[in-house]
Amino acid sequence: MKINIAINGPASSGKTTIGKKLSEKLEYQLIDSSVFYRYFAKKFYLNNIIQINEIYLFKDEMLNNPFYHLKEIEHVNTQFYQDLTISQRASEIAKVQEIRSIINEIIQIITKKKGFVVLGRDATTKILPDAKIKLVLDAEIETRVCRRVKQILDVEREAKIQQSSQLNNLTELEIIGKVLSDILKRDFDAYELILEAKKVATIINTSNLSIEQVLAKILRHVYWYNFSNDNLLHVIIFMIIFFILIRSQPIKLFGLFKIE
Numbered sequence: 001m002k003i004n005i006a007i008n009g010p011a012s013s014g015k016t017t018i019g020k021k022l023s024e025k026l027e028y029q030l031i032d033s034s035v036f037y038r039y040f041a042k043k044f045y046l047n048n049i050i051q052i053n054e055i056y057l058f059k060d061e062m063l064n065n066p067f068y069h070l071k072e073i074e075h076v077n078t079q080f081y082q083d084l085t086i087s088q089r090a091s092e093i094a095k096v097q098e099i100r101s102i103i104n105e106i107i108q109i110i111t112k113k114k115g116f117v118v119l120g121r122d123a124t125t126k127i128l129p130d131a132k133i134k135l136v137l138d139a140e141i142e143t144r145v146c147r148r149v150k151q152i153l154d155v156e157r158e159a160k161i162q163q164s165s166q167l168n169n170l171t172e173l174e175i176i177g178k179v180l181s182d183i184l185k186r187d188f189d190a191y192e193l194i195l196e197a198k199k200v201a202t203i204i205n206t207s208n209l210s211i212e213q214v215l216a217k218i219l220r221h222v223y224w225y226n227f228s229n230d231n232l233l234h235v236i237i238f239m240i241i242f243f244i245l246i247r248s249q250p251i252k253l254f255g256l257f258k259i260e
């Protein structure tokens with residue numbers, strides 16, 4: 001039986017990486033709420049004004065054909081992933097409660113059919129408070145900074161080979177400084193949401209775990225949930241029969257011990 005899985009956690013804790021792998025493994029659909037904020041920043045932030053009416057129209061359209069629009073949102077995000085202006089506008093948009101409610105409602109409606117992995121700062125608390133599995137991925141700040149710096153340097157190495165470097169010869173120290181300040185800012189913005197999430201979700205500290213180990217841990221949660229859910233009735237019936245048998249006659253279990 002398919003369920004919904006909600007994952008949140010602070011900046012650079014591995015949500016996207018783990019979310020992607022988990023959804024592929026389970027053959028679930030992945031929805032990352034932050035791509036909505038960036039998509040809205042690209043499409044509905046014109047002349048420094050958020051086009052709220054357009055956003056309502058988009059919501060109706062999206063609910064008529066959700067999977068087409070999810071692909072479109074993903075596509076736009078891949079194109080503008082590195083765009084700083086879009087990121088800044090996305091942060092502004094994310095502060096508008098009305099827009100947060102619209103995005104949460106869209107995701108809630110789409111995920112009613114189950115079989116989704118949903119990522120986002122309020123995934124476990126506001127978007128899918130009833131998800132069967134709710135997780136917070138956490139890691140020490142130094143681990144998160146190192147991971148993000150490594151990711152940037154890997155992309156940069158690849159870009160240099162293709163002579164399309166984006167970092168304008170920043171030193172490694174400057175990159176570390178920028179990453180640290182970005183992560184601190186995002187941690188600060190999401191502080192309350194993550195604190196709330198930690199109260200209702202299972203926390204997985206990934207600092208000393210590889211990507212594969214984190215994935216294996218989550219899969220164990222999912223398989224255990226499915227097993228106990230699917231087999232609960234069988235286990236109860238088995239226990240009742242077992243107790244009736246041992247009370248009505250002495251039996252020898254596997255010849256190991258005797259109950260009289």
Ligand SMILES: Nc1ncnc2c1ncn2[C@@H]1O[C@H](COP(=O)(O)OP(=O)(O)OP(=O)(O)O)[C@@H](O)[C@H]1O
Pocket residue numbers: 009010011012013014015016017018147148150151206209210211212214
């Ligand atoms: N357990 C892990 N061990 C080592 N590296 C990891 C682990 N989890 C994630 N990473 C790496 O950390 C980097 C950041 O991960 P990712 O982008 O998935 O984080 P995120 O939580 O989605 O970030 P953001 O909040 O910016 O969306 C990636 O390069 C990823 O490969």
Ligand SMILES: Nc1ccn([C@H]2C[C@H](O)[C@@H](COP(=O)(O)O)O2)c(=O)n1
Pocket residue numbers: 033034035037038087090091092094119120121122123186
């Ligand atoms: N559930 C969410 C998802 C995203 N945001 C904000 C945070 C950022 O300003 C913006 C883009 O997300 P990011 O790529 O930085 O994770 O959207 C949010 O407030 N709540």
